[in-house]
Amino acid sequence: MSPEPDAGHRHQGEGQGHGQGQGQAEDQGRPGRALRRKARAPRLRPHPFGLRTRLVLAFLLVAAVGCGTTAALTYRAARNAILEQTQDTAVSAFREQVDSLGIALPVEAEQLRTALLHIARQGKPRPWRVYAEYGTLRVSSTDRPTSSVITPELRHRATDQTTPHGSFQRVVKGGTPYLTIAVPAVFHARSAAGAPQRTGLVLYAVMDLTEEEANIEAMVTAARDGALPALAVALIPALIAARGVLRPVRELRHAAHSMGRGRLDTRIHAKGSDELADLARTFNESAAALERSVAELRSAEARARRFASDVSHELRTPLAGMLAVTEVLDEDAGTLDSDTARAVRLISAETGKLAVLVEDLMEISRFDARAAELHTDEVDAADCVRKTLQHRYWTDPEQVVPYLTEGIRARLDPRRFDVVVANLVGNALKHGGAPVTVRLYVEGDELVTEVADRGPGIHPDVLPHVFDRFYKADQARTRSAGSGLGLAITLENVRLHGGTVTAANHPEGGAVFTVRMPL
Numbered sequence: 001m002s003p004e005p006d007a008g009h010r011h012q013g014e015g016q017g018h019g020q021g022q023g024q025a026e027d028q029g030r031p032g033r034a035l036r037r038k039a040r041a042p043r044l045r046p047h048p049f050g051l052r053t054r055l056v057l058a059f060l061l062v063a064a065v066g067c068g069t070t071a072a073l074t075y076r077a078a079r080n081a082i083l084e085q086t087q088d089t090a091v092s093a094f095r096e097q098v099d100s101l102g103i104a105l106p107v108e109a110e111q112l113r114t115a116l117l118h119i120a121r122q123g124k125p126r127p128w129r130v131y132a133e134y135g136t137l138r139v140s141s142t143d144r145p146t147s148s149v150i151t152p153e154l155r156h157r158a159t160d161q162t163t164p165h166g167s168f169q170r171v172v173k174g175g176t177p178y179l180t181i182a183v184p185a186v187f188h189a190r191s192a193a194g195a196p197q198r199t200g201l202v203l204y205a206v207m208d209l210t211e212e213e214a215n216i217e218a219m220v221t222a223a224r225d226g227a228l229p230a231l232a233v234a235l236i237p238a239l240i241a242a243r244g245v246l247r248p249v250r251e252l253r254h255a256a257h258s259m260g261r262g263r264l265d266t267r268i269h270a271k272g273s274d275e276l277a278d279l280a281r282t283f284n285e286s287a288a289a290l291e292r293s294v295a296e297l298r299s300a301e302a303r304a305r306r307f308a309s310d311v312s313h314e315l316r317t318p319l320a321g322m323l324a325v326t327e328v329l330d331e332d333a334g335t336l337d338s339d340t341a342r343a344v345r346l347i348s349a350e351t352g353k354l355a356v357l358v359e360d361l362m363e364i365s366r367f368d369a370r371a372a373e374l375h376t377d378e379v380d381a382a383d384c385v386r387k388t389l390q391h392r393y394w395t396d397p398e399q400v401v402p403y404l405t406e407g408i409r410a411r412l413d414p415r416r417f418d419v420v421v422a423n424l425v426g427n428a429l430k431h432g433g434a435p436v437t438v439r440l441y442v443e444g445d446e447l448v449t450e451v452a453d454r455g456p457g458i459h460p461d462v463l464p465h466v467f468d469r470f471y472k473a474d475q476a477r478t479r480s481a482g483s484g485l486g487l488a489i490t491l492e493n494v495r496l497h498g499g500t501v502t503a504a505n506h507p508e509g510g511a512v513f514t515v516r517m518p519l
Contacts, residue, residue: 055245059238067230071223079216083170086125086212087179091168093124094205098166098183107134107201116141119203128205135200149178149206158182158202170209177209248276252283264291305368315358319351326351360485364469367492374413374496381408381417381447385440388421397435400425404440410447410519416493420501421449423486424513428453432511442519446499449515457505466503467491490515 097119103112116130120141131140131147133155138145149171157167166183185201251268258266266287270280326348333341366372382404394400421438428436432453439450458466465471470484494501499517506512 055242056235056238059241060234063230063234063238067226071226075216075219075223078219082212082215083209086209087168087170089125090123090128090179090205090207091166091181093122094119094128094181094203095166095183097122098185098203101185101203103185103201105199107132107137109137109139112137112139112201113141116203119205123205123207126207126211128207131204131206133202133204147204147206149173150180150182150204154180154182154204155202158184158204177213179207179209181205181207245276248280252280255283255287259287259290264294305365311361313362315354316362319355319358322351323355357485360489363489364485364492367489367496372492372496374416376411376413378409378411379414379417381410381412382406382440384412384414384417385421385438385449388418389425389438391418392422392426394425394429399429399434399436400438401435402438402440404438405442408440408442408447408519410517412447412497412517413493416496420490420493420515421451423490424449424451424515427486428455428511428513431455443516445519446516447519449517450512451515452506452512453510455510457509458503458511463503463505467501 101115101119103115112132112134116132116139120128120130129140129142129147131138131145131150133146140146151169151171154167154169166181168179168181171178171180182202182204185199185203186197248268255266255268264287267284268280270277270284326344329344330348333344336344363372385402385404389395389400389402425436425438428451432455434454436451436453439448439452441448467487467490469488491501494515494517497517499515501513501515504512504514
């Protein structure tokens with residue numbers, strides 16, 4: 001089905017209004033327009049994970065990483081310093097005690113125990129538990145001869161000839177840290193020119209490091225407790241920085257929304273020389289260029305509409321005379337020869353088409369100038385549709401089949417509703433296929449008028465343009481029987497009622513036009 005509209009039976013002309021009352025009259029005819037336009041305006045909604053939140057979180061993350069890195073490095077350095085100082089003191093003191101030990105060989109258990117008790121009391125920085133091993137002999141300064149804290153690895157290193165000065169090891173046993181020291185007892189032989197010789201006696205010192213670990217834990221707690229206030233303090237510059245960065249972004253967002261609502265004179269105050277300032281200046285330049293372009297387009301559109309309106313008005317008077325003459329010629333065409341009669345009838349038909357085009361142009365110009373008025377009345381919708389069909393002699397059931405729900409009372413402009421139905425039915429008869437069905441029913445709080453034909457339907461590429469002015473599906477066809485404005489006028493009349501009109505293809509074939517108007 002071709003989308004080219006046809007007005008069907010022509011509507012009566014409406015005087016074109018001028019002055020300040022035009023816009024008010026239209027708004028009164030469509031009371032819900034302002035509310036709908038306001039409801040469609042874009043709203044600014046907060047984003048829980050927007051740019052501000054991400055900037056603040058990034059700032060806090062950097063601060064947290066900095067605090068954590070500093071605390072970790074400080075903890076590591078302090079821990080090593082504390083432990084190394086403790087173990088150096090203990091190892092040095094224990095080695096001195098072992099070197100000054102005077103034990104006769106072979107070793108006697110009681111004499112060795114007395115020596116171990118003395119060494120244990122001299123422990124630095126705290127008392128030690130001292131153990132001695134000599135062959136199978138095991139003696140200690142405690143009530144237990146051996147210690148489970150001393151590892152086989154430490155024993156092996158203590159008896160290793162390559163480590164004559166002993167060794168030490170930090171061990172954790174049962175959750176308690178210990179420092180274990182192993183020093184072999186030696187004597188200096190004269191034959192070896194003073195080189196130390198092992199006696200086979202090895203002394204071990206065990207000292208718990210609980211106090212050092214407590215000091216380290218205290219440092220960790222202090223670092224953790226200090227990091228939280230530091231992050232809280234860092235939140236303030238984070239918010240300040242985010243506000244400074246986002247202020248131009250917010251201004252740009254508001255400006256974009258303002259331009260979207262039609263305020264093309266919107267500009268952003270650009271200051272500074274950073275990237276955001278450059279963005280603001282670019283926006284201002286683009287907005288100024290867009291404002292100039294839109295102003296030129298509006299001016300050109302206004303001139304074109306004014307031209308169409310003026311031409312239509314100027315043609316109306318001579319057309320009236322031409323129509324009167326063609327009517328007379330039609331009456332006398334039967335007395336003329338065949339060629340002259342054919343020419344007279346052609347002139348009469350073309351003059352009628354020109355009159356229709358002029359009337360449609362005048363009607364569409366009223367909509368463009370917002371001078372079209374809506375004169376509503378409470379009417380019987382089914383009766384209005386019947387009158388439209390009868391006035392155009394669309395009463396043949398093989399051509400038009402009405403399915404009208406009786407008793408529907410609706411507040412409509414009867415003349416404009418007549419134009420809507422006539423244009424849709426006439427378009428279906430001309431470009432679709434008979435029979436054309438006209439359905440009228442109520443759906444919710446809307447009056448629904450549906451016009452369907454049995455033609456080939458509308459091509460999917462054409463559907464979005466069926467209500468465009470002078471649109472032709474076949475661009476090669478330069479002339480049509482209609483004015484090319486019928487469906488455009490239908491759309492404007494439906495909008496004036498606050499309704500909608502849509503075009504679609506029926507699954508079983510044919511085109512379907514659906515008009516919805518508030519009751």
